[in-house]
Amino acid sequence: MTADNSYGRLDDDDYPAYTTGRAAEILGTTQGFLRAVEGARLITPLRSEGGHRRYSRRQLRIAARARELVDRGTSIEAACRIVVLENRLEDARRGNAEGRRSAVSVSPTAVA
Template identity: 70%
Template sequence: MTRPDTGDRFDDDDYPAYTVGSAAEMIGATPAFLRALGQAQLIEPRRSEGGHRRYSRYQLRLAARARDLVDEGTSIEAACRIIVLEDQLEEAQRINEELRATDPPTE
Protein backbone atom coordinates (compact mmCIF):
# COMPACT_ATOMS: atom_id res chain seq x y z
CA MET A 1 0.00 0.00 0.00
CA THR A 2 1.42 3.35 -1.04
CA ARG A 3 0.94 6.25 1.30
CA PRO A 4 0.45 9.76 -0.06
CA ASP A 5 3.25 12.24 0.63
CA THR A 6 2.06 14.06 3.75
CA GLY A 7 5.29 15.88 4.61
CA ASP A 8 4.07 19.22 3.31
CA ARG A 9 0.76 18.96 5.19
CA PHE A 10 2.46 19.03 8.59
CA ASP A 11 3.94 22.45 7.85
CA ASP A 12 1.00 23.84 5.84
CA ASP A 13 -0.92 26.42 7.91
CA ASP A 14 -3.73 26.33 5.34
CA TYR A 15 -4.29 22.57 5.33
CA PRO A 16 -7.81 21.89 6.70
CA ALA A 17 -6.88 19.27 9.29
CA TYR A 18 -9.23 19.96 12.18
CA THR A 19 -12.87 19.01 12.62
CA VAL A 20 -15.25 21.52 14.15
CA GLY A 21 -15.18 19.65 17.46
CA SER A 22 -11.41 19.45 17.72
CA ALA A 23 -11.02 23.03 16.48
CA ALA A 24 -13.45 24.33 19.10
CA GLU A 25 -11.68 22.39 21.83
CA MET A 26 -8.28 23.69 20.76
CA ILE A 27 -9.32 27.35 21.02
CA GLY A 28 -11.56 26.95 24.06
CA ALA A 29 -14.79 27.78 22.27
CA THR A 30 -17.91 26.01 21.11
CA PRO A 31 -18.71 24.69 17.63
CA ALA A 32 -21.49 27.31 17.52
CA PHE A 33 -18.87 30.04 17.99
CA LEU A 34 -16.91 28.72 15.02
CA ARG A 35 -20.08 28.61 12.92
CA ALA A 36 -20.81 32.22 13.96
CA LEU A 37 -17.35 33.25 12.73
CA GLY A 38 -18.18 31.58 9.43
CA GLN A 39 -21.47 33.48 9.22
CA ALA A 40 -19.58 36.71 9.95
CA GLN A 41 -17.24 35.72 7.08
CA LEU A 42 -14.05 35.80 9.14
CA ILE A 43 -13.24 32.19 8.33
CA GLU A 44 -14.67 29.86 5.73
CA PRO A 45 -13.88 26.27 6.58
CA ARG A 46 -13.34 23.80 3.79
CA ARG A 47 -15.61 20.80 3.59
CA SER A 48 -14.62 17.16 3.66
CA GLU A 49 -16.00 14.78 1.05
CA GLY A 50 -18.75 14.01 3.56
CA GLY A 51 -19.61 17.70 3.92
CA HIS A 52 -18.06 18.20 7.37
CA ARG A 53 -16.31 21.45 8.24
CA ARG A 54 -12.50 21.34 8.39
CA TYR A 55 -10.35 24.14 9.80
CA SER A 56 -6.71 25.03 9.21
CA ARG A 57 -4.19 26.23 11.78
CA TYR A 58 -4.34 29.72 10.25
CA GLN A 59 -8.12 29.78 10.68
CA LEU A 60 -7.75 28.58 14.26
CA ARG A 61 -5.36 31.44 15.04
CA LEU A 62 -7.96 33.90 13.71
CA ALA A 63 -10.71 32.17 15.66
CA ALA A 64 -8.65 32.25 18.87
CA ARG A 65 -8.02 35.98 18.39
CA ALA A 66 -11.77 36.49 17.86
CA ARG A 67 -12.52 34.49 21.00
CA ASP A 68 -10.13 36.69 22.99
CA LEU A 69 -11.80 39.86 21.71
CA VAL A 70 -15.29 38.51 22.39
CA ASP A 71 -14.20 37.45 25.88
CA GLU A 72 -13.15 41.08 26.44
CA GLY A 73 -16.66 42.25 25.53
CA THR A 74 -16.34 42.96 21.81
CA SER A 75 -19.22 41.82 19.59
CA ILE A 76 -18.47 39.04 17.12
CA GLU A 77 -19.01 41.38 14.16
CA ALA A 78 -16.65 44.02 15.58
CA ALA A 79 -14.07 41.37 16.51
CA CYS A 80 -14.11 40.02 12.97
CA ARG A 81 -13.65 43.51 11.52
CA ILE A 82 -10.75 44.21 13.90
CA ILE A 83 -9.05 40.95 12.88
CA VAL A 84 -9.48 41.67 9.16
CA LEU A 85 -7.96 45.13 9.64
CA GLU A 86 -5.08 43.70 11.71
CA ASP A 87 -4.43 41.14 8.98
CA GLN A 88 -4.47 43.83 6.26
CA LEU A 89 -2.09 46.01 8.28
CA GLU A 90 0.30 43.10 8.82
CA GLU A 91 0.31 42.35 5.08
CA ALA A 92 0.89 46.02 4.19
CA GLN A 93 3.80 46.20 6.64
CA ARG A 94 5.30 43.01 5.17
CA ILE A 95 5.06 44.41 1.64
CA ASN A 96 6.55 47.71 2.79
CA GLU A 97 9.52 45.91 4.35
CA GLU A 98 10.06 43.89 1.17
CA LEU A 99 10.01 47.02 -0.95
CA ARG A 100 12.47 48.78 1.34
CA ALA A 101 14.80 45.79 1.21
CA THR A 102 14.78 45.59 -2.58
CA ASP A 103 14.96 49.33 -3.30
CA PRO A 104 17.02 51.14 -0.64
CA PRO A 105 16.71 54.94 -0.61
CA THR A 106 19.36 56.92 -2.46
CA GLU A 107 20.98 60.05 -1.16
Protein backbone atom coordinates (compact mmCIF):
# COMPACT_ATOMS: atom_id res chain seq x y z
CA MET A 1 0.00 0.00 0.00
CA THR A 2 1.37 3.38 -0.91
CA ALA A 3 1.25 6.45 1.28
CA ASP A 4 -1.12 8.12 -1.19
CA ASN A 5 -3.91 5.58 -0.78
CA SER A 6 -3.27 4.77 2.91
CA TYR A 7 -4.14 8.32 4.01
CA GLY A 8 -7.74 7.71 2.97
CA ARG A 9 -8.03 5.19 5.80
CA LEU A 10 -7.36 7.78 8.50
CA ASP A 11 -11.10 8.54 8.68
CA ASP A 12 -12.21 4.90 8.36
CA ASP A 13 -13.82 3.80 11.66
CA ASP A 14 -13.36 0.16 10.67
CA TYR A 15 -9.67 0.31 9.79
CA PRO A 16 -7.75 -1.89 12.27
CA ALA A 17 -5.13 0.67 13.24
CA TYR A 18 -4.51 -0.04 16.92
CA THR A 19 -2.40 -2.75 18.51
CA THR A 20 -3.63 -4.40 21.69
CA GLY A 21 -1.21 -2.37 23.81
CA ARG A 22 -2.19 0.93 22.23
CA ALA A 23 -5.91 0.09 22.40
CA ALA A 24 -5.62 -0.74 26.10
CA GLU A 25 -3.73 2.50 26.69
CA ILE A 26 -6.38 4.55 24.88
CA LEU A 27 -9.17 2.90 26.90
CA GLY A 28 -7.29 3.09 30.17
CA THR A 29 -7.65 -0.63 30.69
CA THR A 30 -5.59 -3.78 30.40
CA GLN A 31 -4.88 -6.01 27.45
CA GLY A 32 -6.62 -8.73 29.43
CA PHE A 33 -9.84 -6.71 29.38
CA LEU A 34 -9.66 -6.53 25.60
CA ARG A 35 -9.11 -10.28 25.40
CA ALA A 36 -12.10 -10.76 27.75
CA VAL A 37 -14.47 -8.73 25.56
CA GLU A 38 -13.15 -10.66 22.58
CA GLY A 39 -13.79 -13.92 24.45
CA ALA A 40 -17.33 -12.75 25.19
CA ARG A 41 -17.69 -12.17 21.43
CA LEU A 42 -18.42 -8.47 21.80
CA ILE A 43 -15.65 -7.54 19.37
CA THR A 44 -13.45 -9.57 17.07
CA PRO A 45 -10.22 -7.77 16.24
CA LEU A 46 -8.59 -8.38 12.92
CA ARG A 47 -5.20 -10.05 12.88
CA SER A 48 -2.03 -8.75 11.29
CA GLU A 49 0.00 -10.99 9.03
CA GLY A 50 2.03 -11.88 12.11
CA GLY A 51 -1.13 -12.86 14.03
CA HIS A 52 -1.27 -9.78 16.27
CA ARG A 53 -4.64 -8.29 17.18
CA ARG A 54 -5.57 -4.98 15.54
CA TYR A 55 -8.53 -2.89 16.69
CA SER A 56 -10.56 -0.27 14.86
CA ARG A 57 -11.96 2.93 16.34
CA ARG A 58 -15.46 1.45 16.16
CA GLN A 59 -14.30 -1.55 18.20
CA LEU A 60 -12.64 0.74 20.73
CA ARG A 61 -15.91 2.65 21.20
CA ILE A 62 -17.75 -0.63 21.78
CA ALA A 63 -15.12 -1.82 24.26
CA ALA A 64 -15.21 1.57 26.00
CA ARG A 65 -18.97 1.21 26.57
CA ALA A 66 -18.42 -2.24 28.07
CA ARG A 67 -15.68 -0.79 30.25
CA GLU A 68 -18.08 1.88 31.56
CA LEU A 69 -20.53 -0.84 32.61
CA VAL A 70 -17.82 -2.97 34.21
CA ASP A 71 -16.54 0.06 36.11
CA ARG A 72 -20.08 0.45 37.53
CA GLY A 73 -19.99 -3.11 38.86
CA THR A 74 -21.53 -5.08 36.00
CA SER A 75 -19.88 -8.41 35.20
CA ILE A 76 -17.97 -8.56 31.93
CA GLU A 77 -20.41 -11.08 30.44
CA ALA A 78 -23.44 -8.97 31.39
CA ALA A 79 -21.76 -5.78 30.17
CA CYS A 80 -21.06 -7.35 26.79
CA ARG A 81 -24.65 -8.57 26.50
CA ILE A 82 -25.98 -5.11 27.41
CA VAL A 83 -23.80 -3.49 24.74
CA VAL A 84 -25.02 -5.98 22.12
CA LEU A 85 -28.64 -5.25 23.05
CA GLU A 86 -28.04 -1.49 23.03
CA ASN A 87 -26.57 -1.77 19.53
CA ARG A 88 -29.54 -3.84 18.32
CA LEU A 89 -31.96 -1.32 19.76
CA GLU A 90 -30.15 1.53 18.01
CA ASP A 91 -30.22 -0.39 14.72
CA ALA A 92 -33.96 -1.01 15.12
CA ARG A 93 -34.62 2.66 15.90
CA ARG A 94 -32.61 3.69 12.86
CA GLY A 95 -34.55 1.25 10.68
CA ASN A 96 -37.87 2.51 12.03
CA ALA A 97 -36.89 6.11 11.34
CA GLU A 98 -35.87 5.23 7.78
CA GLY A 99 -39.18 3.41 7.30
CA ARG A 100 -41.12 6.43 8.51
CA ARG A 101 -39.19 8.72 6.18
CA SER A 102 -39.89 6.39 3.26
CA ALA A 103 -43.60 6.24 4.11
CA VAL A 104 -43.81 10.03 4.25
CA SER A 105 -42.01 10.45 0.94
CA VAL A 106 -44.53 8.19 -0.84
CA SER A 107 -47.27 10.27 -2.40
CA PRO A 108 -50.81 9.38 -1.24
CA THR A 109 -51.93 9.26 -4.87
CA ALA A 110 -49.17 6.80 -5.73
CA VAL A 111 -50.46 4.39 -3.07
CA ALA A 112 -54.05 4.36 -4.40
